[in-house]
Amino acid sequence: xxxxxxxxxxxxxxxxxxxxxxxxxxxxxxxxxxxxxxxxxxxxxxxxxxxxxxxxxxxxxxxxxxxxxxxxxxxxxxxxxxxxxxxxxxxxxxxxxxxxxxxxxxxxxxxxxxxxxxxxxxxxxxxxxxxxxxxxxxxxxxxxxxxxxxxxxxxxxxxxxxxxxxxxxxxxxxxxxxxxxxxx
Amino acid sequence: xxxxxxxxxxxxxxxxxxxxxxxxxxxxxxxxxxxxxxxxxxxxxxxxxxxxxxxxxxxxxxxxxxxxxxxxxxxxxxxxxxxxxxxxxxxxxxxxxxxxxxxxxxxxxxxxxxxxxxxxxxxxxxxxxxxxxxxxxxxxxxxxxxxxxxxxxxxxxxxxxxxxxxxxxxxxxxxxxxxxxxxx
DNA sequence: CAGGCAGTAAACCGATTGGTACAAATTAGA
DNA sequence: TCTAATTTGTACCAATCGGTTTACTGCCTG
Numbered sequence: 001x002x003x004x005x006x007x008x009x010x011x012x013x014x015x016x017x018x019x020x021x022x023x024x025x026x027x028x029x030x031x032x033x034x035x036x037x038x039x040x041x042x043x044x045x046x047x048x049x050x051x052x053x054x055x056x057x058x059x060x061x062x063x064x065x066x067x068x069x070x071x072x073x074x075x076x077x078x079x080x081x082x083x084x085x086x087x088x089x090x091x092x093x094x095x096x097x098x099x100x101x102x103x104x105x106x107x108x109x110x111x112x113x114x115x116x117x118x119x120x121x122x123x124x125x126x127x128x129x130x131x132x133x134x135x136x137x138x139x140x141x142x143x144x145x146x147x148x149x150x151x152x153x154x155x156x157x158x159x160x161x162x163x164x165x166x167x168x169x170x171x172x173x174x175x176x177x178x179x180x181x182x183x184x
Numbered sequence: 185x186x187x188x189x190x191x192x193x194x195x196x197x198x199x200x201x202x203x204x205x206x207x208x209x210x211x212x213x214x215x216x217x218x219x220x221x222x223x224x225x226x227x228x229x230x231x232x233x234x235x236x237x238x239x240x241x242x243x244x245x246x247x248x249x250x251x252x253x254x255x256x257x258x259x260x261x262x263x264x265x266x267x268x269x270x271x272x273x274x275x276x277x278x279x280x281x282x283x284x285x286x287x288x289x290x291x292x293x294x295x296x297x298x299x300x301x302x303x304x305x306x307x308x309x310x311x312x313x314x315x316x317x318x319x320x321x322x323x324x325x326x327x328x329x330x331x332x333x334x335x336x337x338x339x340x341x342x343x344x345x346x347x348x349x350x351x352x353x354x355x356x357x358x359x360x361x362x363x364x365x366x367x368x
Numbered sequence: 369c370a371g372g373c374a375g376t377a378a379a380c381c382g383a384t385t386g387g388t389a390c391a392a393a394t395t396a397g398a
Numbered sequence: 399t400c401t402a403a404t405t406t407g408t409a410c411c412a413a414t415c416g417g418t419t420t421a422c423t424g425c426c427t428g
Contacts, residue, residue, distance in 0.1 A: 005394065005405060023293035025210035029386055040387080041406045050387065100292050107348035108289045109207035116350075123348045149345070149354070150361055154334075157341025161333070164291035164307045166300075170333070177334055181365070189375060189424085213416055224417080225376050234417065 008046045008057075011038055016058045020102045024055055024111040052114065055106075059118045062102055065093070066122065071129040079133035086130070087179050090155060097162030097171025104156045126152050134182065147182050154178040192230045192241075195222055200242045204286045208239055208295040236298065239290075243302045246286055249277070250306065255313040263317035270314070271363050274339060281346030281355025288340045310336050318366065331366055338362040 014036035018027050029051065033039055047053040069089045073082040094101065103122050106112060112119055127148045134144035158174035161167075198220035202211050213235065217224055231237040253273045257266040278285065287306045290296060296303055311332045318328035342358035345351075 007405085021294060023207060023209060023295075025207060026293055026295075028384080030384075039405095039407055041390095041408080044387070045405060104344045104348070105292045107344050108284050108292065109210055110205060111207075111210075112347055119348050120350065123345060146357075146361060149358070150338075153341035153345045153358055154338055155341065156344040157337035157339065160288045160291055160340040160344070161307060161337045163296055164288070164303050166304065173330075174333065174337060177330060191375085212414080214414080223375095223377055225378080228417075229375060 006038060006042060006046075011036065011042070011046055012057050012061045014038065015054050016061060016102060019055060019058055020100050020105070023105060023109070024051075024114070025109070027051070055115065056118070058102065059106075059115055059122075063118065063122055066126065069093075071125050074129035074133045079136040082133055083130070083137070083179075083182065087175055091172055091175055094155075094159060094171065096168065097159060098168070100163060101156060101159050104159065123152065151178050151182060154181075190222055190226060195220065195227070195230050196241055196245045198222065199238050200245060200286060203239060203242055204284050204289065207289060207293070208235075208298070209293070211235070239299065240302070242286065243290075243299055243306075247302065247306055250310065253277075255309050258313035258317045263320040266317050267314070267321070267363075267366065271359055275356055275359055278339075278343060278355065280352065281343055282352070284347060285340060285343050288343065307336060335362050335366060338365075 015032065018032050018035050022028075022031060029040060029043070032054075033043065043054070044050065047057065049056075070086050073085055076082075077085075093099070103119055106115060107119050107123075127145070130151060131141075131144040131148035134147055135141055139147065154174060155178070158171050158178075161174075162171045199216065202216050202219050206212075206215060213224060213227070216222070216227065216238075220227075227238065228234065231241065233240075254270050257269055260266075261269075277283070287303055290299060291303050291307075311329070314335060315325075315328040315332035318331055319325055323331065338358060339362070342355050342362075345358075346355045
């Protein structure tokens, strides 16, 4: 017998994918139930606050993933290895550009005004974690911040362009170029 | 009693701003009428095809603007001046990052699948026009294409990050950094 | 000055929206 | 195995969705 009973932790990744592909407004309750297989009963059982609470949980889940796999390594581990690991983690996480950044997508429309702190926190921490690693690798503070900003914004832009042009190799190519810029 | 009379060409920029801020799904007919001042009667008089036709007209309008102010100069005018003009036009058009790229925003969610050609065409032409100018300025073809891709994606990413961090100076700063990369 | 037509307002439509209620089913713990 | 708690499907709700229709402006032209 196949397991048909979900718990909250099963629901979040499914919700994440729905919001990622449809956007916050585009993700209607019925499209969410259709693609996750979770009924409204289950959804509102796990997330009494409705769609907004679902999105909050997803945002938090994404944030945690990046903290564990990207931000903390940049902050605590050997900077050279952590930066190399970041490029690898990013390429894997975004599936070579086939997967969009939920938080970046939310930032673009009025969804931003619904979750301003979560969206701001994610990018600010990414940039400062990367800048910190660059400082420890020998850059001066101003250069490091500039380069970190450049890298993070390049990743977001590469995701936009990959979706827009349907060029499957663009993302990985852009990542290599961005990595090269940090080496200078 | 004053009666404000619009024509189609007045409606398009207003619609553009609505779609830009709300996204395609987020822009409901009532939110559109509220912020444009155009009634549904007027809207459906101008765009019998409904919301989709409104978005098509807006997409076309944006494309035309970029052709006239960015793509054609890059393709036809003296490349150095055209590239410098591009940075200026982009900074002005996106209001130093306060304004989002409609086409980039559409590219991120399933709205892309509604207007795939228009979205693809915009970015492909931008990259190839810029690459062409870079070639005429002395770069080899491969480097030129890479740099052009890098610049366009950087602009899109800078818009995402500006919205996300609410850092008003980020966009112009990113533009300067991107311009510097092209100089190498 | 009569008619036509681009533009407007408002009432209206069925479908779908996010959200609720609650009983039935399933689970884990004793 | 009995029970209490968790999880789920379904029917339902008011509000709003995108879209249609109709009646009405005011201006331009014949």
